[in-house]
Each structure stands twice: as structure tokens, then as C-alpha cells.
Amino acid sequence: MKQLKIGIIGTGGMGNAHAAAYASMGDRVKLVSCCDLDISKAEACAEKHGFERVYTDMYEMMRNEALDCVSVCTWNSAHKDASICALRGGAHVLCEKPMAMNAAEAREMNEAAQAAGKVIQIGFVRRFGADADVILRFKAAGAFGDIYYATAQYLRRDGCPGGWFADKAFSGGGPLIDLGVHVIDLVRYLGGNPKPVKVYGVTYSNLGSNRASNAIGQWQLSSDKSGYENNVEDLACAFVRFENGLTLRVEASFNLNIGADTGGIMLFGTKAGAEITDRVTVFEDQAGMYVNLAPAGKSGFEFMPSIKNEVRAFLDACDGTAPCLATGEDGYWLMKIIDAVYRSAETGEVVQIAE
Secondary structure: OOOEEEEEEOOOHHHHHHHHHHHOOHHHEEEEEEEOOOHHHHHHHHHHHOOOEEEOOHHHHHHHOOOOEEEEOOOHHHHHHHHHHHHHOOOEEEEEOOOOOOHHHHHHHHHHHHHHOOOEEEEOHHHHOHHHHHHHHHHHOOOOOOEEEEEEEEEOOEOOOOHHHHOHHHHOOOHHHHHHHHHHHHHHHHOOOOOEEEEEEEEEOOOOOOOOOOOOOOOOOOOOOOOOOOOOOOEEEEEEEEOOOOEEEEEEEOEOOOOOOEEEEEEEEOOOEEEEOOOEEEEEEEOOEEEEEOOOOOOOOOHHHHHHHHHHHHHHHHHOOOOOOOEHHHHHHHHHHHHHHHHHHHHOOOEEOOO
16 A cells, blocks of 8 residues: 655644644655644644644645645635645645635535545544444434434533634634534434535624633633634524435534533434434333433544544545545535525525525
């Protein structure tokens, strides 16, 4: 098997997580170069993980290096340009979520991948957790029957990371595009990747970011937070209807008057249901009784093990030994949902999602 040459564009928190995952792959990869607008961050990433060279210009990096695979871990507004730069430079791309600022940008990225004959995988890391694996096992065994309704929450009491995350020009939005993408995609994935057909959404910007003092507020960035606007929503809520009849209710917040951060997914099927929190519980009936099943072993989401699974699957797709498990097409449809929620919130109307 060919040793794959790796590059990373964007060496913040997620860039370093990707770097650690690649480093864990041993001789299967060679860590060649990493790029960041902040040279000190690129140098720190290279020293920590063992990259040979650093850059501040992604175009220069792609001209100089014959890279096989590139992770794009920039702020959201740079995902499109960085991904297309890497694709045209001859590399397969693992682009962090959200895929882009909107569906139109996502389409451009997919067209670039198709023209280059390269894989573009989207960083839907929740697809690679133990919880997703457990649900898919039960689903394959026919345990759920028809999954027709789902709820998903990703709620923080005081949890806007600040900096570019709070500035729509860089992020594209707030908790919906940052947190909601995770649970929306996971429900769609577990439901068989159906296409969305209509959306009703609302957003609120009533509380502002990080109301508590710095001593209490928990979300701090290692990078400079100055120079950014704070203009994203506090809370987003939506109903999403899919072509197979599945309906999803989703809620995502950075700031909300609740007792504590909370999150989870509920799936409701004709034979059984399931709850996904820090572990999976399946609800069914047997022998005339209601039964709650807690699978033995790990069934929750763990960040770094899941990132490693994600990167391993990406390398398999690049080698051609396995299909891509989080395609650019998946990213495109997710962006169609995000676009529709924001548009519905602006107009107050249900938004139909067209091809």
C-alpha cells in the first residue's frame, strides 16, 4: 500500500486534532506540511506532530509539495477556497464541517472534486462514533422498523467560542451551523441519508455571547478574539421533513437560560426507539413488557477515537479500498438544510428544498 503524503490547512484546535489522528496511523502516512496564516501556530503544530515543513500560503504549499491528502481545518469562510486549492493541487480532501458557507459553495467544491478525480470527505465525525455503530447494528437487524420521527438537541447555556465563531462573515452563522450540523447529519445518516424536502425554522438573538464572567464562562479560544463582530444567533430551532417521511425536530444554542448544557438524539421507529446521549439505550417490547436495552461495551461518542476512525476511513477512501462514508454530496444536502433553516427564520415561511 502506498504511503500517503499528508498536509493540513489550518492549525487551530481541529487542525491539531487531525494532525494527531494522522500521526497515529504510523507508516501508512508521511506528515509533510502544514499551513496557517499564523506562522507561529503552524510551527507549533509541525513541532508537536512531526510535519517537515510549514507554510502561511496554501497555494505555495500545494505548488511545492506533492501531497496525496489534505485536511482543511480553517474557519468556515475559507473551506471552499482551501478545498478547491488542495483538489486542484492533486490532493484528496478531508474538509471539516460545515462543508461551506452555503449550498452554492458546496456545489462548487463537489464540482472541483469531480473534475480532479479526487475524494472530498466532510468532517461529520459523529458518523464515526461508537454510538452510530451501535444504532446501525440494531437497524441492520431490523430492530427499529421504520424510523419516522427524531429529535436532536445540542444546547449550551453559555457556550459561544467567541472570535470568528461569533462573526457571520467567517462562520456563516451560529450554533445551527456550528453545532446543529453534527446532530442533523447524524440523524440523516442513521435514517439512511434521505433527501430533505421542506424546512421550518426560527432563530433568536436575544441574549448575546458569554454573559457570565471569564472566570465562569467556559468557552475560550487559544487564538486572538479581537477584531470580530458578534452577530450570530443564540438559538436555532427547526423541523425538517425528509423524502422518506422521516421528520426531525432540532434545537441548537450557544446561549440559553437552561440549568446545564445538554444534548442528545431520540429516534422513534415502528418497532423500537433509541436514545443517544453518553451511551445508547434501545426501547422496545418483549414478552408483553416494555424493555430498555443498554448494549454492553462502549456505545457513546468519544472525540479523539472518533476522529481517528474518521481519518482512517478517509485514508481508505483515498486508497480506493473502501467507499467514502461522508461524501461531498452529504455535505451539500446538509448545507441545503442549513440554508433553508436560516431562510425560513428570515421569512417566517416553510421553505421547500429543491434539487
